Amino acid sequence: MSVHVYRKMEIVGSSKVSIEDAIKNALVEAGKTASNLRWFEVVETRGYIEKDAVAYYQVTLKIGYTAA
Helix, strand or coil: CCCCCCEEEEEEEEECCCHHHHHHHHHHHHHHHCCCEEEEEEEEEEEEEECCEEEEEEEEEEEEECCC
8 A cells, every 4th residue: 555645735816617626726826836736625716796697606715736
């Protein structure tokens, strides 16, 4: 059995389109500073309101990655 050790970062992604798109945007940005991304956990979901409508979605992710 192999042993896995992960580092963890927290990042907030946003999107005007959807929660899923906000997650994708966060993962793309995280991949620019860390390699070997392995898992994510959505820890918070919220939205920004303008003129009584959703202006954009925000998600806070914890992302696990392994050191290279």
